Amino acid sequence: MNFRSSIHIAGAVCLLIVSLLSSGQLLKLTYQSHSPDVDNLYLGRFDGIKSLLPQRGVVCYMPNPDNSFDAKKHYFLAQYALAPLVVRPTADCDPLIGDFPAGSTAASVSGQQFVVLNDFGNGLMLLRRNTGR
Amino acid sequence: MIKIVMSILVALGLGFSFTCLLWPKRRRLLPDLLLIISLSVGLGFGITSLLFFLWLIVFGTAGVALISSEVGLLLVLSAFAVSARRQEKQVDSLPVKTIRAPRLKSKIEWIAAITFFFTLFVAGKGFLWFVRGGIQGGWDAWGIWNLRAKFLLLGGLDWRDAFSAEGAISHTDYPLLIPASVARGWSYAGADIPMVPILIGFLFTAATVGLLFSALTVLGSRSQAFLAATVLLASSFFLVLGAAQYADVPLGFFFLATLVLLCLHERAAAQSNNMLVLAGTTAGLAAWTKNEGSLFLACLLLVHLITTLRKQGIRTYLRQLMPLAAGLGPVLVMLAYFKLNLAGHNDLSSPFLTALKMLGRISRWRTVAKAFADQVLHFGGWALTITPFLALYVLLAGVKNPASSEEKICLRTLCLTVIGYFLVYVTAPVPLNWLLETSLNRVLVQVWPSTLFLIFLMTNRLDET
Numbered sequence: 001m002n003f004r005s006s007i008h009i010a011g012a013v014c015l016l017i018v019s020l021l022s023s024g025q026l027l028k029l030t031y032q033s034h035s036p037d038v039d040n041l042y043l044g045r046f047d048g049i050k051s052l053l054p055q056r057g058v059v060c061y062m063p064n065p066d067n068s069f070d071a072k073k074h075y076f077l078a079q080y081a082l083a084p085l086v087v088r089p090t091a092d093c094d095p096l097i098g099d100f101p102a103g104s105t106a107a108s109v110s111g112q113q114f115v116v117l118n119d120f121g122n123g124l125m126l127l128r129r130n131t132g133r
Numbered sequence: 134m135i136k137i138v139m140s141i142l143v144a145l146g147l148g149f150s151f152t153c154l155l156w157p158k159r160r161r162l163l164p165d166l167l168l169i170i171s172l173s174v175g176l177g178f179g180i181t182s183l184l185f186f187l188w189l190i191v192f193g194t195a196g197v198a199l200i201s202s203e204v205g206l207l208l209v210l211s212a213f214a215v216s217a218r219r220q221e222k223q224v225d226s227l228p229v230k231t232i233r234a235p236r237l238k239s240k241i242e243w244i245a246a247i248t249f250f251f252t253l254f255v256a257g258k259g260f261l262w263f264v265r266g267g268i269q270g271g272w273d274a275w276g277i278w279n280l281r282a283k284f285l286l287l288g289g290l291d292w293r294d295a296f297s298a299e300g301a302i303s304h305t306d307y308p309l310l311i312p313a314s315v316a317r318g319w320s321y322a323g324a325d326i327p328m329v330p331i332l333i334g335f336l337f338t339a340a341t342v343g344l345l346f347s348a349l350t351v352l353g354s355r356s357q358a359f360l361a362a363t364v365l366l367a368s369s370f371f372l373v374l375g376a377a378q379y380a381d382v383p384l385g386f387f388f389l390a391t392l393v394l395l396c397l398h399e400r401a402a403a404q405s406n407n408m409l410v411l412a413g414t415t416a417g418l419a420a421w422t423k424n425e426g427s428l429f430l431a432c433l434l435l436v437h438l439i440t441t442l443r444k445q446g447i448r449t450y451l452r453q454l455m456p457l458a459a460g461l462g463p464v465l466v467m468l469a470y471f472k473l474n475l476a477g478h479n480d481l482s483s484p485f486l487t488a489l490k491m492l493g494r495i496s497r498w499r500t501v502a503k504a505f506a507d508q509v510l511h512f513g514g515w516a517l518t519i520t521p522f523l524a525l526y527v528l529l530a531g532v533k534n535p536a537s538s539e540e541k542i543c544l545r546t547l548c549l550t551v552i553g554y555f556l557v558y559v560t561a562p563v564p565l566n567w568l569l570e571t572s573l574n575r576v577l578v579q580v581w582p583s584t585l586f587l588i589f590l591m592t593n594r595l596d597e598t
Binding site: 075 | 241244245248251252255256258259261262265266267268269272275276279280283284287288289291292294295297299300301302303356360363364366367368369372514515516517519522523525526528529530531593595
């Protein structure tokens with residue numbers, strides 16, 4: 001074995017060792033337990049409300065009023081859960097879905113300009129705009 | 134489950150028949166089997182996603198009739214493939230080294246093989262672990278790809294609502310290979326179950342590794358193939374994205390497939406130009422997967438034009454362009470229909486004058502360059518950063534000289550694509566730091582398999598030094 005061949009093999013062995021270290025790190029990770037699959041749990045909350053909504057078209061959605069990352073994520077999850085309905089993130093049409101996963105109660109919403117048609121628990125509600133009719 | 138398996142087998146069958154139909158007649162199928170099967174995954178999902186989209190345009194909804202048509206097409210295409218291969222007497226594939234030597238030749242090859250199988254085992258275990266952590270996939274999976282798939286399948290005649298401006302549906306300009314593949318799988322299964330996109334993500338991840346390994350075995354040596362595939366499998370972030378059902382892994386597959394087929398074309402050029410037809414198809418499917426694929430396609434066509442014209446003249450260029458265009462054409466027609474009739478605005482492209490203004494801001498260049506340098510050094514979720522070790526390997530192994538014309542085209546295309554990505558970041562009309570933080574690591578995964586392919590193809594083989 002000549003010198004050129006030896007250093008070539010040394011380079012290959014280095015790559016293999018680094019790969020083994022990375023794989024070892026991944027292997028160790030696989031023995032850890034998962035935190036709950038929060039996205040899947042979030043999507044499951046919409047199972048009950050689907051049957052009360054039209055099959056196609058547009059529904060309105062009232063998110064948690066804090067303009068946080070979570071509120072944005074919850075809107076997109078709601079859109080995924082309710083597709084093929086188009087979910088408009090404004091409270092200007094009926095039916096209207098109230099999504100307050102932090103735990104708003106029906107009372108806190110009904111006092112405003114909306115009527116609670118159905119409270120599914122976990123902060124998910126089917127609402128109607130209170131137009132006085 | 135049987136219905137899901139059937140949907141996958143029909144897609145793979147169509148991809149396999151299509152590849153066999155175009156595989157050069159003088160090459161034997163058996164030694165190239167892993168290569169062909171790996172290509173069949175991408176081509177199969179590509180073809181069936183195009184058919185699904187065409188079906189929606191023509192008939193409005195997908196159902197049993199689509200399944201019957203696909204099975205019929207599979208039978209016809211298989212019959213064509215078998216008959217085409219019987220027409221010419223098969224002779225040995227002499228110009229190309231194929232998987233012929235079943236025995237491992239040296240100690241280092243043994244070590245590389247053992248390490249490869251260990252990383253393969255860990256990667257499989259890791260993939261399952263990542264899937265169990267979030268069966269709906271990552272944000273892009275439920276926020277873009279699978280969401281679009283729900284509209285395409287469950288929307289019935291209103292499937293165009295997927296691109297509605299009524300809600301806040303994001304990235305409606307993104308192409309449909311993944312959404313159409315998922316919707317097609319759901320139409321076979323009869324429900325929008327998470328297993329379908331998970332399996333598609335798994336198949337693309339596995340096919341990328343299979344393609345890298347088999348292509349290097351055919352074009353280089355088995356020890357190089359083991360090394361490259363081991364490095365890819367040990368890149369945790371590649372597995373994370375595959376399990377999260379992101380489109381970056383399928384896009385990376387099509388980049389790699391295109392470069393592999395171009396290199397194979399060089400070896401098979403005397404026999405036929407069919408590899409170029411396949412390369413045109415995979416390049417088109419890259420554009421059908423993500424917008425970055427269109428950039429890759431443009432870079433490929435530009436580099437091919439300049440390199441071939443300069444070295445081989447206009448005749449050779451046109452002779453090569455025809456089969457490339459033949460493979461590319463049908464995909465581009467569908468993509469153009471989508472872009473012109475359905476796609477929304479591309480939120481990453483600026484008007485020309487705004488882009489020019491942004492190009493003039495040195496601070497943006499500096500920010501993007503710093504982020505690129507940082508990602509290149511800390512990329513892929515490695516225990517120890519891989520980049521210096523790869524650079525050291527190239528230095529110690531030495532680069533093969535001279536590089537072939539096709540290898541030059543591949544290398545230049547990949548470099549130009551990365552430069553294109555860089556410029557997109559500099560000119561993007563969205564908050565730059567946010568964009569870099571949320572996408573640059575994924576963008577590098579797109580070019581990672583192709584980078585490994587070119588590194589291990591263009592360096593000296595272990596048994597040559």
